[in-house]
Amino acid sequence: MSEDKLPESHGSAGQHEVATHGDPFAxxxxxxxxxxxxxxxxxxxxxxxxQVSLMFVVSMLATVGFIASYVAIxxxxxxxxxxxxxxxxxxxxxxxxxGVALFCIGAGAVHWARTLMSDHELPAERHPIEADxxxxxxxxxxxxxxxxxxxxxRRKMIRNTLIGSMALVPLSGVVLLRDLGPLPEDKLQHxxxxxxxxxxxxxxxxxNTNKPMKAEDIVVGSLTFAKPEGLEEDDEFxxxxxxxxxxxxxxxxxxxxxxxxxxxxxxxxxxxxxxxCTHVGCPISLYEQQTHHALCPCHQSTFDLxxxxxxxxxPAGHPLPQLKITTNEEGFLVATGDFxxxxxxxxxxxx
Amino acid sequence: MKxxxxxxxxxxxxxxxxxLALAATxxxxxxxxxxxxxxxxxxAQSLAIDEGKKLFAVGCSSCHGLNGEGSSDGPSLVGVxxxxxxxxxxxxxxxxxxPGAQVPKKKNIYSQHEIDQLAAFVASLGPGxxxxxxxQYTSTNPxxxxxxxxxxxxxxxxxHNFAGQGxxxxxxxxxxxxxxxxxxxxxxxxxxxxxxxxxxxxxxMPEEQKRQIVAFVRHLDEEPNxxxxxxxxxxxxxxxxxxxxFGLGVLIAVAIWVxxxxxxxxxS
Numbered sequence: 096m097s098e099d100k101l102p103e104s105h106g107s108a109g110q111h112e113v114a115t116h117g118d119p120f121a122x123x124x125x126x127x128x129x130x131x132x133x134x135x136x137x138x139x140x141x142x143x144x145x146q147v148s149l150m151f152v153v154s155m156l157a158t159v160g161f162i163a164s165y166v167a168i169x170x171x172x173x174x175x176x177x178x179x180x181x182x183x184x185x186x187x188x189x190x191x192x193x194g195v196a197l198f199c200i201g202a203g204a205v206h207w208a209r210t211l212m213s214d215h216e217l218p219a220e221r222h223p224i225e226a227d228x229x230x231x232x233x234x235x236x237x238x239x240x241x242x243x244x245x246x247x248x249r250r251k252m253i254r255n256t257l258i259g260s261m262a263l264v265p266l267s268g269v270v271l272l273r274d275l276g277p278l279p280e281d282k283l284q285h286x287x288x289x290x291x292x293x294x295x296x297x298x299x300x301x302x303n304t305n306k307p308m309k310a311e312d313i314v315v316g317s318l319t320f321a322k323p324e325g326l327e328e329d330d331e332f333x334x335x336x337x338x339x340x341x342x343x344x345x346x347x348x349x350x351x352x353x354x355x356x357x358x359x360x361x362x363x364x365x366x367x368x369x370x371x372c373t374h375v376g377c378p379i380s381l382y383e384q385q386t387h388h389a390l391c392p393c394h395q396s397t398f399d400l401x402x403x404x405x406x407x408x409x410p411a412g413h414p415l416p417q418l419k420i421t422t423n424e425e426g427f428l429v430a431t432g433d434f435x436x437x438x439x440x441x442x443x444x445x446x
Numbered sequence: 447m448k449x450x451x452x453x454x455x456x457x458x459x460x461x462x463x464x465x466l467a468l469a470a471t472x473x474x475x476x477x478x479x480x481x482x483x484x485x486x487x488x489x490a491q492s493l494a495i496d497e498g499k500k501l502f503a504v505g506c507s508s509c510h511g512l513n514g515e516g517s518s519d520g521p522s523l524v525g526v527x528x529x530x531x532x533x534x535x536x537x538x539x540x541x542x543x544x545p546g547a548q549v550p551k552k553k554n555i556y557s558q559h560e561i562d563q564l565a566a567f568v569a570s571l572g573p574g575x576x577x578x579x580x581x582q583y584t585s586t587n588p589x590x591x592x593x594x595x596x597x598x599x600x601x602x603x604x605x606h607n608f609a610g611q612g613x614x615x616x617x618x619x620x621x622x623x624x625x626x627x628x629x630x631x632x633x634x635x636x637x638x639x640x641x642x643x644x645x646x647x648x649x650x651m652p653e654e655q656k657r658q659i660v661a662f663v664r665h666l667d668e669e670p671n672x673x674x675x676x677x678x679x680x681x682x683x684x685x686x687x688x689x690x691x692f693g694l695g696v697l698i699a700v701a702i703w704v705x706x707x708x709x710x711x712x713x714s
Binding site: 173179180181182183186190205209301302303304308309311312313314316317318319320345378379380381382383384385386388390392395397408 | 597600601604605613615616619621639641642643644645646647649650651652655670671672674675704
C-alpha cells in the first residue's frame with residue numbers, strides 16, 4: 096500500500112479531495128467528525144450520566160425484587176394478568192424482575208456507549224496476510240538449519256519412532272472413553288422376553304390393567320400395549336427394561352394379513368410387534384387401524400403391520416421385530432421366546 | 447236413576463255402555479295386569495328402530511346401503527353398535543361432507559332424539575358397543591385425573607399429543623385436538639375406534655380407566671396456565687419457531703438499530 100493512500104495523509108476530517116474532471120476517483124476521505132450533543136453540552140452529558148446510572152439502579156432494584164419475590168410469593172398462587180390469563184404469580188414475578196434486571200444493564204451499557212464514550216472514527220488499516228519476502232526467506236532458512244541440526248532426515252530411527260508415538264497418543268483418549276462404561280456386550284441383542292422358552296412360556300401383561308390377557312380380549316381394530324410378566328413399574332431398572340420390551344398388540348382379520356410368516360408368528364390374527372422404532376428408537380405406536388400402518392412421530396418412518404411391519408416410508412432400515420405368541424392351556428397369551436432379531440435402532444454388530 | 451233408565455232406548459245408549467265397559471276393562475287391566483315394562487319398552491324401541499330406518503334411508507343409505515350392509519363408498523354398519531352412531535353423527539362427522547383421507551368434525555344437523563333413533567336402527571343390525579350413560583363417563587373421584595394422565599400418556603399421547611392438541615398421521619390423516627370435545631364423545635371414541643383410531647375395548651381398557659382418561663382430558667381444558675405462552679402446547683416445533691423468529695429476530699433488529707444510528711448533534 097503506498098503511503099499517499101493512507102487516511103492520515105488526507106489531514107484532519109473535512110479536508111478531503113474533491114473529484115475533479117482530471118481525477119474522477121479522488122479519495123473523499125473520512126466524513127467530518129460531528130460532535131454529539133453530549134460532547135459539546137456539559138449539562139446533556141450530566142443528564143446522560145444520570146440516565147445510565149438510573150438504569151443500573153433500576154437493574155439493582157429488580158434484582159432485589161427477584162430475590163424478594165422468590166422469598167415472599169407462594170409457589171401455588173395463581174393470579175389473573177390481562178393478556179396472559181391465569182398465570183402463576185411467582186413465575187411471572189421472577190421472569191419480570193430478572194428480565195428487567197438484565198435488560199437495564201444492557202440498555203444502560205448501550206446508552207453509555209452511544210452518548211458518553213469516545214466516538215472518534217479510527218481507521219484500521221488492512222494489511223496483506225503474508226509476511227514479506229525477507230521474513231519468509233529467513234524462516235525457511237531457520238527451518239532448514241533446524242532440520243539439519245536435528246538430523247531428522249538422517250536418523251531414520253528417531254523419525255519413525257516419533258511418528259509411531261504421535262500416532263499412538265490418541266489411543267489414550269480411546270482408553271479414557273472406554274472408562275465411560277462397560278461395553279454393552281450382548282445386551283442389545285436380547286430383551287426381557289428372552290426369559291421365555293417353549294417349555295416355560297412368558298405371559299403377556301396388559302400395560303393398562305397389569306393383568307394377563309386372553310386372545311378374545313384383543314378385538315380387530317384395537318391397540319393394546321403389553322410387557323413381559325414379572326416386570327413391574329416399581330422395579331429399579333423398569334425404564335431401561337421397558338425401552339426394549341414394550342410390545343404393541345394389534346389384531347388384523349386373517350384374510351388381511353399379507354405376510355404368511357408374520358401371520359404364523361401371531362395367534363389367530365393377533366400380532367405382537369416391538370414398539371421401538373428401528374431408526375433411532377422412538378416409541379412408535381401411531382397405529383391406523385384401517386390401513387394397518389404404524390407411524391413413528393420422530394422421522395415419519397411408516398411400517399405396514401399387515402405386511403410383516405415392512406418399512407413403506409421413512410428412514411428406518413429394518414422392519415419392526417415381531418414376537419412369536421400363542422396361548423397357554425388356560426387361554427392366556429404367552430410368548431415362547433425372544434424376538435428373532437434385536438429391537439430398536441441399528442448398530443454395528445446387528446445382523 | 448230414573449233419568450238414566452228413561453234414556454236406555456236412546457240411539458247412543460249402546461255406545462255409552464260400550465265406552466264404559468271398555469274404560470272399566472282397561473282400568474282393571476292396568477290395575478291388575480302384571481307390569482310388563484319391558485314389553486312397553488320394546489314397543490318404543492321398535493318404534494325408534496322404524497323411525498331410525500327412515501332417517502337412515504334419507505341420510506346414510508347412499509353410502510352404507512339401505513340396510514347398512516355397506517357399499518364401495520362406505521363400510522358395513524353391521525355390529526358397529528349405537529356408540530359409534532352417537533359419536534359419528536353427534537360430532538357431525540357423519541354424514542360425511544366428502545370422501546377423503548379424513549372425515550373432519552363439523553356442525554351436527556340431527557337432534558339427539560333423531561340420533562338415538564338412528565342408533566337404535568344401526569344397533570338392531572348386529573350387536574356392538576352400546577352408547578354410554580352419563581354415569582359411565584362422569585368421574586366423581588378427584589384421583590381419577592392423575593390415574594387418567596398415566597393412561598393417557600401410555601395409550602393416547604402418541605397421536606393426540608401430551609396436552610391433547612392432536613397431531614399429524616400419514617397421507618393427510620390426522621389425530622384431532624381433544625380440546626372442548628364432549629366427555630361422552632371421548633368415551634365413545636375409545637369404545638369404537640372411529641376412522642383410523644384403534645379401539646380400546648373394555649376387555650383391554652376397563653370402563654373405569656376410560657372414565658379416568660375422560661377426567662384427565664376434561665382437566666386439560668380447565669387447568670390454569672402456570673405462566674408464559676403455551677404456543678399451542680405443540681412442543682419443540684412452535685417453541686423453536688418462536689425462538690428463532692421473535693427471539694433472534696428482535697436481537698438482530700436491535701443490533702442493526704444500534705449499529706446504524708449514532709446520536710449526532712444534527713446540523714440545524
